[in-house]
Amino acid sequence: MSNTLTEMLIAALALPATCRVDQRVPKKMLVENAASAKADRRLINDVVEEIQWLAALKPNTVGVAEYRDDECEYLEVAVLSITARHAPMDGDAGSKKRPVDITRMAELVHRAVPYPVLLLLAAPHGLFLSLAHKRWAQNEAGKVVLTDEPTTVGLALDLTPEHPFVQALAFARQPQANLLILYQGWMDCVTALQAAQYTGNFTESHSPAEASARREALRTCRRLEKEIARLRALAVREKQIAKQVELNLALKHINAELILAREQL
Structure with a gap:
């Protein structure tokens, strides 16, 4: 194939x-x-x-x-x-x-x-x-x-x-x-x-500027996805409720950032 x-x-x-x-x-x-x-x-x-x-x-x-x-x-x-x-x-x-x-x-x-x-x-x-x-x-x-x-x-x-x-x-x-x-x-x-x-x-892309902005948005998406994966792994291992809440709030914030970055694609 x-x-x-x-x-x-x-x-x-x-x-x-x-x-x-x-x-x-x-x-x-x-x-x-x-x-x-x-x-x-x-x-x-x-x-x-x-x-x-x-x-x-x-x-x-x-x-x-x-x-x-x-x-x-x-x-x-x-x-x-x-x-x-x-x-x-x-x-x-x-x-x-x-x-x-x-x-x-x-x-x-x-x-x-x-x-x-x-x-x-x-x-x-x-x-x-x-x-x-x-x-x-x-x-x-x-x-x-x-x-x-x-x-x-x-x-x-x-x-x-x-x-x-x-x-x-x-x-x-x-x-x-x-x-x-x-x-x-x-x-x-x-x-x-x-x-x-x-x-x-x-x-x-319709212009070099648009293509450049898209490349930057892609880099941002990948960076945020790595951070989300890292925080999720920490949340799975975390035993303290307060820390779990803190990690979940951080995940919610970064997921919101990822949604915004994807909108720039």
């Missing part, structure tokens, strides 16, 4: 033929460029089945200008597809498997490639779309680091070509003043989908 979704998403991007690469990338290149830690090398070797470099979006392949400033440069956007499998459990050569660590795998890929990446990661339990902005490292000349954690979203298995999110991904529908703004257009699509997981409706 993930492979079918991957093919659909690739088609939905509607990338110009002039930027298509369609080359297989050796797994060892990802290991060499991303995995300094033994656990990361093992993750890549255990779960990655195939890496495909689908496209290279450059000024001369898509007609979108590069972007440079003192903090970053966007000379190219790489589109990659990775197929992953479950890894065996530690010390178990039998049939038991452990799920793919999607968050860590996506981060390793983004760190390995010097350009911003639009990553399609197909795992046994679904398809994930991931993006991450990059900037110059402050203490190492010429080195690029991630601006923040990658923005990664899982896609519903019943997603269809008619879904507004899928249609919104088309290259021609992204802003094209330069490659940074183009990349941000795709990231805003992912943000809109993440918001839809709260609201039930997918709606594109």
Whole structure:
């Protein structure tokens, strides 16, 4: 099912033929460029089945200008597809498997490639779309680091070509003043989908300011949800009635804040 979704998403991007690469990338290149830690090398070797470099979006392949400033440069956007499998459990050569660590795998890929990446990661339990902005490292000349954690979203298995999110991904529908703004257009699509997981409706942002406000509201929702989970766990363990009342009042207050944050999505 993930492979079918991957093919659909690739088609939905509607990338110009002039930027298509369609080359297989050796797994060892990802290991060499991303995995300094033994656990990361093992993750890549255990779960990655195939890496495909689908496209290279450059000024001369898509007609979108590069972007440079003192903090970053966007000379190219790489589109990659990775197929992953479950890894065996530690010390178990039998049939038991452990799920793919999607968050860590996506981060390793983004760190390995010097350009911003639009990553399609197909795992046994679904398809994930991931993006991450990059900037110059402050203490190492010429080195690029991630601006923040990658923005990664899982896609519903019943997603269809008619879904507004899928249609919104088309290259021609992204802003094209330069490659940074183009990349941000795709990231805003992912943000809109993440918001839809709260609201039930997918709606594109109408301006950069609206997209920024939506990202902030999402961060607030996640922070409040973590705090709610923490307080609920404390309330379950608390034996004193007065403390239970205090925790329940705090939960009520934070739930009200969460409702307000969701309204900003």
